[in-house]
Amino acid sequence: MRFSDLSLSTIHHALRTKGVVYQCGPFTIQLKANIPSFTAQIHNLFAHYPFINNDVLINFRVNLVRPHTHRYWWRPQVQFKTAEGDPGMAPFPLDHALPMLEWGTNWCIASQSHFYLMLHSAVVEYLGKGVLLPAWPGSGKSTLCAAFAMRGWRMLSDEFGLIDLETGLIQPLPKLIPLKNQSIEVIRNFAPDAVIGPLFTKTRKGDVAHFRPPLASVAQSDIQAKPRLVIFPKYQPDTRFKLMEVTKAQALLRLANNAFNYQVVGKKGFQAVKSLIDQSSCYELYFNDLDTVIENLQQLIKSLPSEE
Template sequence: MRFSDLSSSTIYHYLKTQGVVYQCGPFNIQLKANIPFLAEQLHVLFAHYPFIEHDVLIDFRVNLARPYSHRYWWRPQVLFKTAEGDPGMAPFPLDHALPMLEWGTNWCVASQSHYYLMLHSAAVEYQGKGVLLPAWPGSGKSTLCAAFAMRGWRMLSDEFGLIDLETGLIQPIPKLIPLKNQSIDVIRNFAPDAVIGPLFTKTRKGDVAHFRPPLTSVAQSEVQAKPRLVIFPKYQSETRFKLTEVTKAQALLRLANNAFNYQIVGKKGFHAVKSLIDESNCYELYFNDLDTVVEKLQQLIESLPPEE
């Protein structure tokens, strides 16, 4: 069963009672919230996620709670709480509950998932070949990830390049993509049929609207991907498309510095990065046009030799 099989009222009933349990990539998340409009947003944006009714191991227990103070009625707020620890997040305005859920879930993954090497990277797959797009905020990796997803690529993640420390493969975690500021209209114009949620203005990251991952990407979220390309992207307004090869040594250093938990996972992290770089072609990408990027990178992937 998926969220799309339920009505908003049924989702709200679960939210305010035992909580909804859903799967996102390798994680089972239990969410409680007494917020009626959030149920409507989940019905649309979580439509493809599995809604779990049977007993499963819960990875993260999340509660979006309204503080019981004068703020319950006057300029109401919402708090992010979790059984896995205190993320130290300040309250958000109540109508920003969805961004709080998305950012709070990122904290859960980043603080609890050290059985993966966690790269700050988008990740996609085309023709069975995985592509990592490591970059820090503002580089355009989320915009690229949404664009590839709307052109038939498998979306693995826009935020976490989860590398399985045992297999070296990319573990999908197809979360909502928080498009920010100009990227929102860029994707709307690039893919008018994309499902994008409500606009949240004046957040701590500017204006934000959430892109819904395609059904095919969510349905294959248990299928790991073999990395073949590592591309360091950077949006540059004056450059339509520029792809430059990066040496293996440079790529290894950049990727290690890009990881959330490289020091925590220690020797396994080093071997994971080295193996990934050894088996991948590495490039630096400057771009300002999504159609060109998709076309050129499809050609690049198609030119790669098949896996031996």
């Protein structure tokens, strides 16, 4: 059963009482919230996620609550609470509950999922070949991820490149993509049929609207991908498309510095990065046109030798 199979009233009742339990990639999350306007957003943007209605092991228990302060009625707020720890997030305006959920869930994953090497990277797959796009905020990786997803590539994640420390494979985590500022209209114009949630203005990251991952990507969340390309992207307004090869030594250092928990996982983290680089071709990408990027990278992937 998925969220799209449920009525708004069913979701709202569950949010207010025992919570909705849903699956996102390898994580099972229980979410509680008593915010009427939030229910419709969840119904729309979580439509493809599995809704779990039986007893399961829950990874994160999340509660969006209204703090009982003098602002309860005047400029009401929402606060992120979890049984797994305190992220120390200051309250958000009540109508920004969805961005708070997204950033709070990121904290849960980043602080407690050390059975993976966690790279700050978008990840997609084309023709069975995994492509990591490691980059820091502002480089365009989330925009690229949404664009690839709308052209039939499998979306694994826009934020977390989860590398299984035992297999070296990439674990999908198809969370909502928080498009920011100009990226929102870029994707609306690029893919008019993309499902994008409401616009949240003046957040700590500017204007934000959330892109819903395609059903096919969510449905294949349990299928890990083998890495074949590592591409360090950078949006550059005056460059339509430029792809330059990066040595494996340079790529290894850059990828290690891009990890959330490289030092925490220690030797296994080094081995995972080295194995990933050994089996991947590595490039630096400068771009300003999504169609050109997709066309050229599809050709690059088709040219990669088949694995024996």
